[in-house]
Amino acid sequence: MKRDFDVIVVGGGHAGTDAAHAAARAGASVALVTLRRETIGVMSCNPAIGGLGKGHLVREIDALDGVMGRAADAAGIQFRLLNRRKGPAVQGPRAQADRAAYMLAVQNALVERPGLSVIEGEATDFLMDGARVVGLSLGDGSEIRAAATVLTTGTFLRGVIHIGDVSRPGGRVGDKPSVRLAERIDSFGLALGRLKTGTPPRIDGKTIDWSAVEMQPGDADPTLFSFLSKAPTLRQVACGITHTNERTHDIIRGNLGRSAMYGGHIDGVGPRYCPSIEDKIVRFADKSSHQIFLEPEGLGTDTVYPNGISTSLPADVQEDYVRSIRGLAAARIEQPGYAIEYDFVDPRALRRTLELREVPGLYFAGQINGTTGYEEAAAQGLVAGLNAARAALGKEPATFDRRSSYIGVMIDDLVTRGVTEPYRMFTSRAEFRLSLRADNADQRLTPFGVALGIVGxxxxxxxxxxxxxxxxxxxxxxxxxxxxxxxxxxxxxxxxxxxxxxxxxxxxxxxxxxxxxxxxxxxxxxxxxxxxxxxxxxxxxxxxxxxxxRDAAAIARDEAEAIPDHFDYAGLKGLSNELRDKLERARPETLGQAARVEGMTPAALTLLLARLRRARRKLA
Amino acid sequence: MDTVFAMSTAPGKAGVAVLRLSGPAAHEITEGYAGTLPPPRELRLRRLHLPCGGLLDEALVVVFDAGQSFTGEPVAEWHLHGSIAVQRKALAALGAEPGLRPAEAGEFTRRALQNERLDLVGVEGLADLIDAETEVQHRRALAALGGQVSKKIGDWRADLVRAAALVEATIDFADEDIPEDVFGEVSSLLGRTKTSLTEELAGSPAAERLRQGFEVAIVGAPNVGKSTLLNRLAGRDAAITSDVAGTTRDVIEVRMEIAGLPVTLLDTAGLRETDDPIETIGVDRARSRAATADIRVVLLGPGDGRPAEALEDDIVLTAKSDTATSLSEGVSGLTGAGVDALVAELGHRLQGRTQSAGIFDRERHRIAARDALEALDRAEVHVEEGPHSAELAAEELRAAARALEGLLGQVGVEDLLHEIFSSFCIGK
Missing domain, CATH: 1.10.10.1800 (tRNA uridine 5-carboxymethylaminomethyl modification enzyme MnmG/GidA)
Known part of the structure; x- marks a missing residue:
């Protein structure tokens, strides 16, 4: 079949850009389809990259020659190594980024990449060939054909934005949702869930009394993300730290009924590690103060991101409580905070390549898979883009495992166990944490990347x-x-x-x-x-x-035992219905993965292994 | 791949007990105990020596090479004497070998499958079998002590989850507003778990008795009426009785229930110096079995004094007291006088022992508990070193939980996160 490109990537966020770049590095011709070229690489939430677990992911993306690490280094205006005083395995690099510089760095990386074209347009539908996705139609009626398509459209599936009791459909602020594409995805019959996330109001930094807040400078000896970077390029700045107080809490408590979440407008599940300020005050009522980081959004802007007070209260209440905070008495809100609710696809419908099991040719990466965070999105983008390219070029899949990377931990968690809240990386998710360090990401992954041909x-x-x-x-x-x-x-x-x-x-x-x-x-x-x-x-x-x-060797053996796609769990005598249901949902690709399905027993594994052996013998 | 070991024959006393080792170190370990390895697939007699010195047993040893064994791996089998003491000693010694661990339920079979050694016909029934075994164990764990077992396990689990969550919170949420001074609470949780595990380990032998049965040995001079008493207690003619001293040569065992507890009664050869070589063996056996029995009933002839070798807590009775009305007057196997009182006394004593019975009634449990304790010891050291060793403390806590996993159920990262998020306000 004629194709215009090997791979199409829909979306120009963190998943989309690293997906497109990885696919191009892998030798594919790539079209990145986005609504507006100038928003490629936008940081729609906080202006920071990295952190604990997340910094590890960025290092791994960099070890495979991806975009995020170098872009973050180019845009970093404050570098801090978290857990500096703890053991090296749990130290995570983090940086405040200049939004504009970050976007520019990402856009430049795409422009400089041979084989990668950016197409402006609205993705309205997939082109289908039976169950297979073979391309995309755009809002202007044009069609693009490709062997593989990677969808990285974040919160667009039934995204609803809430500011107090006002709500309207939309992805991030300013973007319009695509209804037809959502209907097409519905027709695939995938299991969906609903999540929510929030942002704080943005504040004009000129209206902050910086003398009244504590200042936190970056590290004197900055730790960068990329193994190829030597030193920061931009001027370095400090962040402010202030706190909520009883009066802030009184204002919020008095207006809980007007909060989208507490007013009953939101059903989605929010992340427990990133609660709204309403949530914090309700759930931890005995705490009289919460910390807020005042993070500059860049060198060329005065906008400040007050990290720690995301909210879905009405704009007037936001102004009241912000002004009750030390240093913010005269603060002007540039854009009120909002909560966003969206559908995600149960990632157990995906293979470890992030291709949908039931819809060949279509890959998902980023928030649509139930994750949160730029780093999680970019790492998935890399995996999806790489595999989309390899599939398009007729090569074997490239998969990541828990023993050698955080990327592998994340992919395995997603496709094996699914998600119940927005999934974020933590170092505690990695059972081989002491060997999966940020400092040795290159030792762990660069040779793999070289073998795959994606390292320059x-x-x-x-x-x-x-x-x-x-x-x-x-x-x-x-x-x-x-x-x-x-x-x-x-x-x-x-x-x-x-x-x-x-x-x-x-x-x-x-x-x-x-x-x-x-x-x-x-x-x-x-x-x-x-x-x-x-x-x-x-x-x-x-x-x-x-x-x-030793533990890893034991796992390796089970990982080598492949389970065919359409393995008949119903025909396995002796499995409980509950376990059968979970296995059918996750459709593990290996025996090792099956062992990590919740509720798995040694007996059921033995049974599974026996059946696999018998099937193979029959074939032989 | 680890080397694993387990008894391949049913627990308890038997003529022969087969211990199987499978894995890369199976031959090397066997050579260490046996001195020399027999040629593959040939049964040879070997004296097995413990690493700490001392003879374990004289046993038939056979080894199979990789690819020519049940599991497909190098395998060794030790055909030991079916004594409980020997089996226990062997398992304990192997458990202390680095790199060796007890086989999980069904693990030999699983390895056989993995190495394509097992005939697959009928293997579907296997899972049911293994499930049945673990379910029975589980039911017992829940039921044995009226929910106390599950409560205890639940408490350990909660304490370990809490301790790990506190440590993980300081690692993964270092830039959040959470207290760093969690290490005091971690120490006290660790201390509490260690104390409780140690107590359980101490109660483990009694627990194993509850599962496998207590032993009560009847000892005394020849022709004092031991066999007659045994038959009376058993309610049948289990032992041959006669007026001839030295009728009982070997140890005779009768299983019965006393106060609801499983008991094996042992009738032994009368203790005397003799020139008869067969009787001499019988007397030696009597002494050694009596020594390891839980309770000894020492029977005296009329007018005999308390023998010097009787231990303080032995039940010393005058036998052939045909008209005794209380235990202090003696007992009679012939008329049954004093027998009810003896049974009551045995029941009372055995029940006393069950008080301390822990929940670990298998060598596998004890090894898991000891591994967990060692990991907790190391965790404690790292906790004392403070926040800069937090990731090592967390690693050891994981190791402890992993060691106890069979008892606790898996402690997953979601359990830790739940504990973290319900304890601390995370989210700057």
Whole structure:
């Protein structure tokens, strides 16, 4: 069949841009369809990238040569490494971003990418060939044909915006919903759920009394996202911190009936980790104050994003309570906060490639899958775009697993367990957290990306150089062996008992660092600082990594056991109805994935394995 | 792949008990205990030595190479004497070997399937079987102590979830408005769980007795009436009786119920010095079995004094007291005098022992509990180190929960998040 492009990506948000870029890197010709070219890469919620778990995702996107990490570095106006005083496995890079600079960086990345075209238009319907999606029709009546289509349209499915008791249909503020496309998706018969999310009012920074609030500068020694970035490019700024007080709470309590959520206008489930200010005051009534970060939206704007007071109260109440807050007495609201409700598709309908199981050729990424957050969206975009391209080019799928990436953790959680609230990444979701660190995302994923052909030459070379240095440093450390006596002679305090130990072992001792060993063995100081740091971290966790590797090996075996698409669970005698229902919904692709379906028992797994073996033998 | 082990024969006493090891270390471990490995698929007698020294048993040992075994992996089987003490010792010793763990229910079969060794015919029934087993265990866990078991497990679970959630909250919500000083509460939760687990471990032998039965040994001089008493207690002629001293040579066992508890009565050879080699073996067996029995009933001949070897808590009775009206006057197997009183006394004592019975009635439980305790010990160290070791404390808490998973049910990340979000106002 004739095609205009290999891959179409619908939507120019964080999922869409990393999807289109990944598909192009994978060698596909790509059309990114968006309503307005100038809104590509817009940050519609808070002006920040990264954080705990999220920062890990950005590093992984970067390790695969994606867009988000470099764009965030180019737009960063305040970098902070969260959990700086905790162990390296749980440190997450985060940055405040200049909205305009971020959009520009993303748009430039797309423009510079060969094989990627941007088409302005409204996606109104899919072109179908039987059950398969083979392209898109646009609002102007034109049609684009492609082998694979990635839909990344965020909250457009029955999106409703609420400001107090006023509500109107729409995606983010300013966008119009597409009714026909929604009807087409309905015709696929997918299971849908309803979620909500909110934003705070935006404030004119010139009307904030900055002298009355506490200021938080960025890190003196900024940690960037991209393995290729060296230093921030924009001027760095501080954020303000203020707090709500009893009067704020009184105003909100007195107007709860006018809040969209408490007035009964919203049915969707909101995220528990990002509650509205109404929610906070109702659920934690004994707390007399809540923290608010005043985040500048950029260097060329005065708009400030007050992080911590998202709301669906009417505009006049928003103004009242904002002005009750220290430093905000004269604040002018530029745009009131609002809540948005939208449908999401139960992600258990997806394969690990993010292709819909029942609608070949169609991939979903981002909020439509029940997730929240730019980073979660971009990571899904990368997976969907990469796989859409590979499918279009007739290549094998590329999947990510829980043992080697946060991306794999997220995809597995989504397609195996589904979501009940907007899904956000946390480090606690990763059972192999100690090995899935932000600092070693390149070690974990860049070789995979190189093998897939989606990593550019610059990164490839930089990575190989670092890998060589790491291996040499490791060999030097293993070759260096010291006795307690020798260590004490060098002024390092260790217990007298115990034998000769390698430099690598010694690095796991809390009182010994790389510099001390380098002072004893001068050959060690030839290695690059990031290599020294990473190898120290490997040593710190070595004991745990061995244990995690054993667990991972056990999982690997089950992951190798594939379950065919149309496996007949109904024909499995001895499964409870509840479990059968869950398995049919999630349709796990491997035995390992089946093991993670809620309520799975060892007996049911054995049964499943036996049936798989029998089926294979019959085929043979 | 781990190496796993389990008894492959039914629990309890038997002529032979087969212990099976499967996995990469199965042969190496066997060699460690047996000294030398027999050629594959040939049964050989070996003396098995414990790593800490001392003889475990003299056993028939057979090894199978990978690809030529039931599971498809290297397998070793130890055909031990079917003594409960030997089995328990063997399991405990293997449980302490690094890299070895007890097999999960159905794990040998699962490995066999995985390695395409098992005939698939009839395998569908297998799941039902395994389900049935775990369901029975589950029912017992719920019912055994009138809900106390499930309450205890529920309490551990809640404490571990809470402790892990507190630690995770400081990690994943570091930029939120939540208190950092959660480590005091974490310590007290850990301490409480450790104490409770330790108590349960101490009560574990009694629990195993509840499941497998208590042993009551009747001992005494030859021809003092031990077998007659056994027959009376059993209500049938289980042992041959005669006037000839030394009639009972081997240990005779009778299963019965006393005060609702499973009891194995042991009739033993009369204790005396003898030149008869067979009787000598019988006397040795009598002594060793009596030593491990839960209660010993020492029968005295008329006019005999309390023997020096009787322990303080042995029940010492004058036998052949045909007209006894109370236990202090003695007992008679012939007339039944004093027998009711003896049964009542045994019942009373055994019930006393069940008071301390814990919920761990299998070696698998004990190993899980010990693993969990070790992980909690390490977690405690990291908690004391403070926030900079939070991720290590969390790792050990996960390990503890994973060790106890079979008892607790899985502790998933959603449980932790729920606890975090209901405790702290998250969302800046």
């Amino acid at each position: 030459e610059d990164r490839c070379r930089a990575f190989e150089a670092k890998a060589r240095d790491l291996a040499a440093a490791r060999a030097n450390l293993e070759a260096l062996t010291l006795t307690p006596r020798e260590l004490r002679a060098a002024g390092i305090d260790v217990a007298a008992d115990g034998g000769r130990r390698s430099g690598f072992d010694l690095l796991s001792f809390p009182q010994i660092d790389y510099a001390m060993l380098a002072s004893i063995a001068p050959g060690l100081d030839v290695h690059a600082p990031d290599v020294r740091e990473q190898i120290s971290r490997d040593a710190l966790y070595a004991r745990y990594l061995e244990r995690q590797e």
